[in-house]
Amino acid sequence: MRKPDLSVNLAGITLRNPVMTASGTFGYGEEFSEYLDLEKIGAIITKGLSLRPRAGNPMPRIVETPGGMLNAIGLQNVGIDAFIEKKVPFLRTISTPVIVNFFGNTVEEYADLAARLDAVPEVAGVEVNISCPNVKHGGIVFGTDPKAASSVVGAVRRATTKPLIVKLSPNVTDIVEMAQACAEAGADVLSLINTITGMAIDLKSRRPALANVTGGLSGPAVKPVALRMVWQVSRAVKLPVIGIGGITTATDALEFLVAGATAVQVGTANFMAPDASQRIAEDMERYLRENGIADVKELIGSLRV
Amino acid sequence: MHFKSVVVSNLEISPGYRRIRLTAPRGIMEAKPGQFVMVKVRDGVDPLLRRPFCIYDVGTFSLEYPDTPRRYYLEILYKVVGKGTLILSYLHERDSIDILAPLGNGFTIGEPEEEKLLVGGGFGLAPLYFLARRLVNASPVKVFIGGRRKEDVLCVTEFEQLGIDTYVATDDGTLGARGLVTEVLEEHLSLEGKRRAVFACGPEPMLRAVARMCAKYGIRCQVSLEATMACGLGACLGCVVKGASHDEKAPDYRCVCKEGPVFDTTELLWDDEAGSEVRP
Numbered sequence: 001m002r003k004p005d006l007s008v009n010l011a012g013i014t015l016r017n018p019v020m021t022a023s024g025t026f027g028y029g030e031e032f033s034e035y036l037d038l039e040k041i042g043a044i045i046t047k048g049l050s051l052r053p054r055a056g057n058p059m060p061r062i063v064e065t066p067g068g069m070l071n072a073i074g075l076q077n078v079g080i081d082a083f084i085e086k087k088v089p090f091l092r093t094i095s096t097p098v099i100v101n102f103f104g105n106t107v108e109e110y111a112d113l114a115a116r117l118d119a120v121p122e123v124a125g126v127e128v129n130i131s132c133p134n135v136k137h138g139g140i141v142f143g144t145d146p147k148a149a150s151s152v153v154g155a156v157r158r159a160t161t162k163p164l165i166v167k168l169s170p171n172v173t174d175i176v177e178m179a180q181a182c183a184e185a186g187a188d189v190l191s192l193i194n195t196i197t198g199m200a201i202d203l204k205s206r207r208p209a210l211a212n213v214t215g216g217l218s219g220p221a222v223k224p225v226a227l228r229m230v231w232q233v234s235r236a237v238k239l240p241v242i243g244i245g246g247i248t249t250a251t252d253a254l255e256f257l258v259a260g261a262t263a264v265q266v267g268t269a270n271f272m273a274p275d276a277s278q279r280i281a282e283d284m285e286r287y288l289r290e291n292g293i294a295d296v297k298e299l300i301g302s303l304r305v
Numbered sequence: 306m307h308f309k310s311v312v313v314s315n316l317e318i319s320p321g322y323r324r325i326r327l328t329a330p331r332g333i334m335e336a337k338p339g340q341f342v343m344v345k346v347r348d349g350v351d352p353l354l355r356r357p358f359c360i361y362d363v364g365t366f367s368l369e370y371p372d373t374p375r376r377y378y379l380e381i382l383y384k385v386v387g388k389g390t391l392i393l394s395y396l397h398e399r400d401s402i403d404i405l406a407p408l409g410n411g412f413t414i415g416e417p418e419e420e421k422l423l424v425g426g427g428f429g430l431a432p433l434y435f436l437a438r439r440l441v442n443a444s445p446v447k448v449f450i451g452g453r454r455k456e457d458v459l460c461v462t463e464f465e466q467l468g469i470d471t472y473v474a475t476d477d478g479t480l481g482a483r484g485l486v487t488e489v490l491e492e493h494l495s496l497e498g499k500r501r502a503v504f505a506c507g508p509e510p511m512l513r514a515v516a517r518m519c520a521k522y523g524i525r526c527q528v529s530l531e532a533t534m535a536c537g538l539g540a541c542l543g544c545v546v547k548g549a550s551h552d553e554k555a556p557d558y559r560c561v562c563k564e565g566p567v568f569d570t571t572e573l574l575w576d577d578e579a580g581s582e583v584r585p
Contacts (some may be wrong), residue, residue, distance in 0.1 A: 024541075025536075025540065025541065026540060027540035031538045031539050031563075032538065047540075055556030055558055056542060056556070056558060059532075059545060059546070061542070061543045061544075061545070062533060062535055062541065062543035064352060064354050066351070067350055067351065067353065069353060069535060071535075071543060073541070073543065076542045219350070219353055220350045248350060268353070268535075270536065270540070271353075271354055271541060272354065273307075273345070274307065274536070274538060275307065
């Protein structure tokens with residue numbers, strides 16, 4: 001059999017395969033370059049950027065939980081100026097599309113950042129984070145109210161010509177309502193899910209395991225929730241969907257495609273093995289070949305209910 | 306490097322403490338004392354994350370058959386403290402595990418004519434043995450080993466075999482001096498004459514005491530820190546400590562995996578007694 005076609009298109013961004021790295025789990029790409037071939041994955045999504053550098057939350061910031069981990073990093077990042085000056089030169093050396101995740105404290109900051117990134121030719125697309133659960137501003141306020149989400153997405157849409165991905169929070173009653181609000185406001189693609197708010201307690205000290213008290217749950221433990229939401233959203237909204245949540249194997253990734261996702265993001269698995277995304281893409285190709293599937297797009301939304 | 310490793314041996318060296326020898330590629334010989342490894346103790350999602358360990362030693366060995374090539378190994382000294390280290394303790398010869406190594410920055414060796422004072426508590430001795438092996442041929446070296454009880458005093462024989470003067474203190478006096486290892490250290494720091502450098506690894510209260518003492522005597526001190534981390538590569542940002550200029554308004558966080566795990570004590574903030582960043 002011929003080499004199967006793994007390429008997918010996300011609002012004009014052509015990915016050689018559907019496997020992307022999730023924001024916050026892959027640094028700015030360079031940190032992992034020694035451990036995998038960045039030319040073998042679909043796209044890189046960089047750590048969430050803000051206008052100014054952010055120091056993040058106090059320690060402890062992470063704790064392992066059964067089948068997952070909680071984090072409350074607090075959006076520590078270098079800020080857009082350092083990103084353009086220090087991180088973009090490396091990203092220029094690879095052909096894999098680079099998608100920049102970003103967030104603001106206000107609608108105006110979101111629009112400012114979008115406009116700044118619009119002028120950076122190395123940026124193939126942007127992912128708007130309206131869903132970080134670990135800071136008061138910078139996301140979750142906008143990610144849990146459809147009207148607020150709509151105003152942020154609308155402002156970003158007016159500020160950028162690049163493909164616009166909106167990353168949704170699962171910490172809502174009705175994910176479809178949020179997805180529809182973002183779609184109507186001008187999103188090109190929806191990515192979901194961000195982490196699920198959770199907490200862990202150390203009984204001995206009766207203290208929270210994280211200094212922030214609550215954190216975001218990620219890893220295999222969240223996969224069933226993510227699959228359900230991807231299925232619901234991809235049925236209800238015409239936009240392409242990126243599935244995120246506990247993907248550690250090609251089987252996991254393919255399940256998201258069957259549920260309706262056009263592409264996937266690998267997150268926590270990058271911590272388990274820095275080459276996880278490349279391995280998942282390679283195993284995906286092997287699956288297609290072994291099952292006589294010529295084009296990965298045949299699987300998208302192929303769930304038999 | 307990212308490699309699959311085979312267990313060569315996994316021995317209890319004192320109750321609750323073990324030393325595991327693992328095969329490694331030739332590149333492991335480039336590792337510097339103070340650098341660390343991330344170990345996935347078994348495949349799958351439980352435990353989910355890798356565990357960080359200092360490198361205790363690297364070297365070569367031969368299998369006991371004629372004409373077999375020399376192989377390279379790395380060793381880790383660890384205490385069984387939780388699920389990850391418990392699983393590690395169950396591994397047998399020829400079991401396979403997955404390793405990232407070497408990671409982070411090692412100790413800066415400094416001038417050979419300086420007297421090198423190594424201070425460790427519990428399994429904090431791990432990076433100091435590797436360091437001592439590098440130092441001992443060029444510099445005078447003394448090592449100060451602390452522990453709660455005599456079972457917690459590790460590697461005395463190994464250091465003595467290197468010909469290094471070894472000083473021991475235990476909280477309960479079951480081995481060496483009764484009291485804190487830092488009290489023994491101070492007697493040597495206060496001696497007249499020599500230029501000195503201090504290298505320390507162990508529980509955070511010990512490191513804080515050593516940092517304060519070295520500041521008092523004007524002696525350069527490097528510490529190797531332990532922290533909970535997910536990636537070990539500077540991406541998750543889960544393992545930060547407070548830098549020297551840290552305050553609420555202008556936070557100064559340093560990434561233990563990427564900017565450390567070895568820091569000069571003057572780079573860090575040490576006055577925080579309660580909200581300790583570093584897990585002893």
